Amino acid sequence: MSRTMRLAVIPGDGIGQEVVAQGLKVLNAVLPSDVKLETREYDLGARRWHATGETLPDAELESLKDHDAILLGAVGDPSVPSGVLERGLLLKLRFAFDHYVNLRPSKLFPHTDTPLAGRPEIDFIVVREGTEGPYVGNGGSLRTGTPHEVATEVSLNTALGVERVVRDAYERAQARPRKKLTLVHKNNVLVYAGHLWKNVFDRVGREYPEVTTDYLHVDAATIFFVTQPERFDVIVTDNLFGDILTDLAAAVTGGIGLAASGNINPTGAFPSMFEPVHGSAPDIAGTGKADPTAAVLSVALLLRHLGHEAEADRVEEAVADDLAARGTGPRTTDEIGDALAARVSG
Amino acid sequence: MSRTMRLAVIPGDGIGQEVVAQGLKVLNAVLPSDVKLETREYDLGARRWHATGETLPDAELESLKDHDAILLGAVGDPSVPSGVLERGLLLKLRFAFDHYVNLRPSKLFPHTDTPLAGRPEIDFIVVREGTEGPYVGNGGSLRTGTPHEVATEVSLNTALGVERVVRDAYERAQARPRKKLTLVHKNNVLVYAGHLWKNVFDRVGREYPEVTTDYLHVDAATIFFVTQPERFDVIVTDNLFGDILTDLAAAVTGGIGLAASGNINPTGAFPSMFEPVHGSAPDIAGTGKADPTAAVLSVALLLRHLGHEAEADRVEEAVADDLAARGTGPRTTDEIGDALAARVSG
Ligand SMILES: CC(C)[C@H](C(=O)O)[C@@H](O)C(=O)O
Ligand SMILES: CC(C)[C@H](C(=O)O)[C@@H](O)C(=O)O
Numbered sequence: 001m002s003r004t005m006r007l008a009v010i011p012g013d014g015i016g017q018e019v020v021a022q023g024l025k026v027l028n029a030v031l032p033s034d035v036k037l038e039t040r041e042y043d044l045g046a047r048r049w050h051a052t053g054e055t056l057p058d059a060e061l062e063s064l065k066d067h068d069a070i071l072l073g074a075v076g077d078p079s080v081p082s083g084v085l086e087r088g089l090l091l092k093l094r095f096a097f098d099h100y101v102n103l104r105p106s107k108l109f110p111h112t113d114t115p116l117a118g119r120p121e122i123d124f125i126v127v128r129e130g131t132e133g134p135y136v137g138n139g140g141s142l143r144t145g146t147p148h149e150v151a152t153e154v155s156l157n158t159a160l161g162v163e164r165v166v167r168d169a170y171e172r173a174q175a176r177p178r179k180k181l182t183l184v185h186k187n188n189v190l191v192y193a194g195h196l197w198k199n200v201f202d203r204v205g206r207e208y209p210e211v212t213t214d215y216l217h218v219d220a221a222t223i224f225f226v227t228q229p230e231r232f233d234v235i236v237t238d239n240l241f242g243d244i245l246t247d248l249a250a251a252v253t254g255g256i257g258l259a260a261s262g263n264i265n266p267t268g269a270f271p272s273m274f275e276p277v278h279g280s281a282p283d284i285a286g287t288g289k290a291d292p293t294a295a296v297l298s299v300a301l302l303l304r305h306l307g308h309e310a311e312a313d314r315v316e317e318a319v320a321d322d323l324a325a326r327g328t329g330p331r332t333t334d335e336i337g338d339a340l341a342a343r344v345s346g
Numbered sequence: 347m348s349r350t351m352r353l354a355v356i357p358g359d360g361i362g363q364e365v366v367a368q369g370l371k372v373l374n375a376v377l378p379s380d381v382k383l384e385t386r387e388y389d390l391g392a393r394r395w396h397a398t399g400e401t402l403p404d405a406e407l408e409s410l411k412d413h414d415a416i417l418l419g420a421v422g423d424p425s426v427p428s429g430v431l432e433r434g435l436l437l438k439l440r441f442a443f444d445h446y447v448n449l450r451p452s453k454l455f456p457h458t459d460t461p462l463a464g465r466p467e468i469d470f471i472v473v474r475e476g477t478e479g480p481y482v483g484n485g486g487s488l489r490t491g492t493p494h495e496v497a498t499e500v501s502l503n504t505a506l507g508v509e510r511v512v513r514d515a516y517e518r519a520q521a522r523p524r525k526k527l528t529l530v531h532k533n534n535v536l537v538y539a540g541h542l543w544k545n546v547f548d549r550v551g552r553e554y555p556e557v558t559t560d561y562l563h564v565d566a567a568t569i570f571f572v573t574q575p576e577r578f579d580v581i582v583t584d585n586l587f588g589d590i591l592t593d594l595a596a597a598v599t600g601g602i603g604l605a606a607s608g609n610i611n612p613t614g615a616f617p618s619m620f621e622p623v624h625g626s627a628p629d630i631a632g633t634g635k636a637d638p639t640a641a642v643l644s645v646a647l648l649l650r651h652l653g654h655e656a657e658a659d660r661v662e663e664a665v666a667d668d669l670a671a672r673g674t675g676p677r678t679t680d681e682i683g684d685a686l687a688a689r690v691s692g
Contacts, residue, residue, distance in 0.1 A: 076534075082544075083537040091535070134480075134501070139538035149505040151542040155480070159495040186586070188422075189437070191429040192485035196497040198428075219593035226572065226597040240532070244590060247565035251572040 004036045005306065008067040008271065012045040014280030015290035015333075016073025022292030022337025023071060023299045026318070029341040030303070030311045040067070044089055046077035046280075055088030061096055069302050070273035073295065074280040087137060094130050097270035099263035100161065101168050102130035102242060103301065104277065106229075106249040109258070109323045122253055124232035127169040128242025130263055132161040133193070135239040157193045157238070162200045168266055169236035170208045180212045180233035181205075184221045184241055197238065221245060225252055250277055254323075257290075260297035262305060272305055274298040288332035293319055296340050311344075318343035350382045351652065354413040354617065358391040360626030361636035361679075362419025368638035368683025369417060369645045372664070375687040376649070376657045386413070390435055392423035392626075401434030407442055411616060415648050418621040419641065423628055433483060440476050443616035445609035446507065447514050448476035448588060449647065450623065452575075452595040455604070455669045468599055470578035473515040474588025476609055478507040479539070481585040503539045503584070508546045514612055515582035516554045526558045526579035527551075530567045530587055543584065567591060571598055596623055600669070603636075606643035608651060618651055620644040634678035639665055642686050657690075664689035 009024065011017040024039065031037055042060060049055055064070060070093070075085050093099070108122035132155075139153040166183075173181040183201045187194025198215065205213050216224065218241045224231055225248050237245060250259035259277035276294030284290055297319055304312035318340050331339070355370065357363040370385065377383055388406060395401055410416060416439070421431050439445070454468035478501075485499040512529075519527040529547045533540025544561065551559050562570065564587045570577060571594050583591060596605035605623035622640030630636055643665055650658035664686050677685070 082534045082540070086534040087537065134499075135535055137537075139501075139536065141538045141542065143505075145545065147505050147509070149542055151503045151538040153480075153501040153503075153536045153539045155485075155499040155501070157497045157499075159489075159493050163493070186589075188428045188432040189481055189586075189589075190485065190499045191433065191483075192487045192497040193499045194428070196487065196495055199491065219589050222568070222590055222594040223597040223602060226594065227601075240535075243532075243535075243565050244568055248568040248572065248594070251569040255573075256569060 003034060004038055005031070005069075006067045007037060007039045008042060008064050008070040009039050010042045010044050010070060010072040010075070012073040012075035012280060013047065013077050014074060014282045014285035015278075016045070016075060016280050018073075018285070018288075018290050018333045019276060019292040019295035020071060020073035022333060022340070023295040025337045025341045026296045026315060026344055027299050027303075030314055030344040031308075032311070035308075045075040046080045046085060049080055049085065055085060056092050061092075064093070065097075065270060067271045068306055069271050071299065071302060072273055072275040074276065074278060076280045077282055091135060091137070093273060094263050097263075097273065098265050098267075099130045099270075099273060100132075100165050101262075101264040101266055102128035102239075103262040103264055104128060104242070104246040104249070105260065105301075106246070106253045108229075108253045109320050122229045124229070124249070125172065125234055126242055126246050126249060127165060127172060127234060127236045128246060129161065129165045129237070129239045131239075132157050133239035155190070155193055155238075155240075157196050159196065159200060162197055163204060164266075166197075166200050166204050166236055169234055170204055170211055173211045173234040174208055176233055178233040179210050180214075182221075182232060182235045183213070183215045184218050184235055184237040184245065185215075186218050186241070187215075188217060193238070201236070218245070222248060225249060229253070246277060256294070258293050258297065258319075260294050260301055262298070262301040264305060272302075274302040274305075288334065289330070290333045292333050292337050293322075293340075296337070314344050315340075349380060350384055351377070351415075352413045353383060353385045354410050354416040355385050355387045356390050356416060356418040356421070357387065358419040358421035358626060359393065359423050360420060360628045360631035361624075362391070362421060362626050364419075364631070364634075364636050364679045365622060365638040365641035366417060366419035368679060368686070369641040371683045371687045372642045372661060372690055373645050373649075376660055376690040377654075378657070381654075391421040392426045392431060395426055395431065401431060402438050407438075410439070411443075413617045414652055415617050416619040417645065417648060418619055420622065420624060420626040422626045437481060437483070439619060440609050443609075443619065444611050444613075445476045445616075445619060446478075446511050447608075447610040447612055448474035448585075449608040449610055450474060450588070450592040450595070451606065451647075452592075452599045454575075454599045455666050468575045470575070470595070471518065471580050472588055472592050472595060473511060473518060473580060473582045474592060475507065475511045475583070475585045477585075478503050479585035501536070501539055501584075501586075503542050505542065505546060508543055509550060510612075512543075512546050512550050512582055515580055516550055516557055519557045519580040520554055522579055524579040525556050526560075528567075528578060528581045529559070529561045530564050530581055530583040530591065531561070532564050532587070533561075534563060539584070547582070564591070568594060571595060575599070592623060602640070604639050604643065604665075606640050606647055608644070608647040610651060618648075620648040620651075634680065635676070636679045638679050638683050639668075639686075642683070660690050661686075
């Protein structure tokens with residue numbers, strides 16, 4: 001009996017295209033022979049916007065639904081006004097497909113070049129809320145462009161939205177050896193949203209007596225990310241704090257070239273989307289300098305999400321082995337992709 | 347002719363009291379003999395709140411106005427519900443006295459123990475907006491405590507508020523050798539507030555043609571704080587991003603034990619307030635382990651703000667020399683204060 005994996009691919013802009021190609025290469029190499037991979041490519045991003053003015057037409061949003069998962073490279077270019085593609089494409093997808101779990105693992109692979117190399121093991125995941133908070137796009141501007149302008153941004157937080165992501169984080173913590181969950185917020189200043197988060201966190205926690213919990217303000221959390229990242233196991237946090245903390249996490253572990261992410265709808269009502277945390281890096285696009293490892297690790301998250309645990313493990317092991325074997329000479333995007341594909345099929 | 351410096355002192359809680367004592371010791375030692383120091387101590391913080399339920403009574407707020415500056419240690423204790431002292435005392439002071447420039451310098455002193463020791467020179471200042479943004483306390487909660495709760499936080503930003511702090515940052519950048527100013531925001535997601543900041547930043551920048559500018563999203567900024575902090579000279583940013591970035595800045599330079607801050611009203615309409623960035627650290631209060639250096643460096647900022655440039659320089663040099671001379675054995679709070687006082691008067 002053969003199975004089919006229906007994958008929507010959004011290569012996007014700049015290095016997005018280059019790294020997605022390597023992700024697909026590794027995916028093809030690792031998939032069991034009885035799984036048939038069907039991909040459909042979507043031309044979305046800066047190029048499309050320049051050509052047609054469209055970011056994500058309804059028909060394409062509809063057709064994206066008809067897939068098991070989405071693999072995205074990176075979108076964005078300095079030639080597009082800030083916010084157009086972010087709000088009109090990336091965030092539109094996260095919101096439309098209710099990607100409420102934005103999953104971002106951080107692991108210090110051996111032999112990685114980082115200010116913290118040689119430190120005790122760093123291995124934590126950030127469960128970032130993906131559909132609420134300051135990201136809802138609920139803002140406005142009055143007397144725009146005048147000396148009397150007032151601009152607002154509203155952070156919206158609901159018990160429903162907070163509880164489902166907090167519960168997901170407890171489940172993940174429960175399943176890990178250390179069983180530790182840290183809530184990060186700023187409840188001494190953002191008291192309304194902060195207290196909602198803290199109350200839900202405490203209440204749901206009573207259902208997970210084996211999970212050890214603690215709370216950190218976001219500012220204090222950044223200090224521990226630098227001085228003591230090994231203290232973290234699972235972190236759950238709001239959309240904006242998660243955005244900031246996961247870039248920082250990437251910086252203190254392997255660098256943004258290794259940071260993968262999943263925009264997950266755990267209910268399965270809509271396809272989940274997997275993407276490297278890095279951007280389209282137009283400055284190095286076309287030079288072959290982009291490290292496709294984050295895209296490949298995003299493929300591992302995708303495999304795990306779709307139940308291909310063994311294949312996900314193999315991809316992650318291939319990355320670990322490849323990093324350990326890296327010499328000093330630079331390799332091209334393609335060479336790294338080839339090496340990883342060889343390892344997973346070897 | 348003798349001059350008087352009228353100083354309001356809020357020692358606060360935990361190590362706040364211990365470090366403020368050292369700050370005053372150094373201040374006394376460095377002040378020229380023709381300056382008379384008059385201090386008035388205010389009993390505010392967790393102890394006061396437990397005793398009377400008060401955070402900052404109007405009469406005390408009034409009487410605080412009647413000073414040249416305020417020196418604050420740290421307030422807060424786990425026994426006080428989160429937000430009570432922050433909103434009722436600390437932020438109340440910043441807002442009532444219109445402390446719109448929250449100034450936080452970061453310098454990697456030689457011989458400091460940090461993950462980045464041995465890196466190229468790090469010497470930047472963060473000019474954090476202090477009276478707007480997500481800190482305005484404009485939020486609410488509906489159906490609180492039920493599964494249908496909705497909680498909001500509104501970030502308020504005005505052209506007036508953004509322009510005055512941006513202008514202050516340009517002035518500071520203009521006065522420094524590198525003349526570089528970086529705006530940090532998240533204008534690809536928080537488009538209304540972000541565009542206000544960016545437009546004002548660009549417009550005011552035309553008056554400072556010698557200042558080189560750039561823009562970073564807050565998530566990307568955290569990466570550069572770790573991988574390339576030497577690229578920064580002056581950073582201007584919003585209240586919440588500034589809170590997060592300055593703790594991170596402390597972590598990558600000398601640690602939170604060295605991070606000083608000034609809550610400044612540049613118009614002089616109200617007294618400015620100087621405080622270490624660190625908290626009251628109840629876990630080490632009373633042990634003599636607190637490093638008073640951040641409080642002493644806050645005194646240097648205070649001196650500079652009041653026009654005592656030479657004395658401010660002497661305090662900063664004393665700290666640099668003391669750090670360079672530090673052996674491996676720990677010293678008590680008091681011993682460090684004594685050493686610094688000896689250096690400034692020596
Ligand atoms: C591009 C931007 C909208 C996005 C975000 O802020 O979530 C990115 O920074 C990320 O972390 O995926
Ligand atoms: C205690 C808290 C209200 C405060 C802030 O968030 O501004 C502190 O973190 C700081 O940075 O001074």
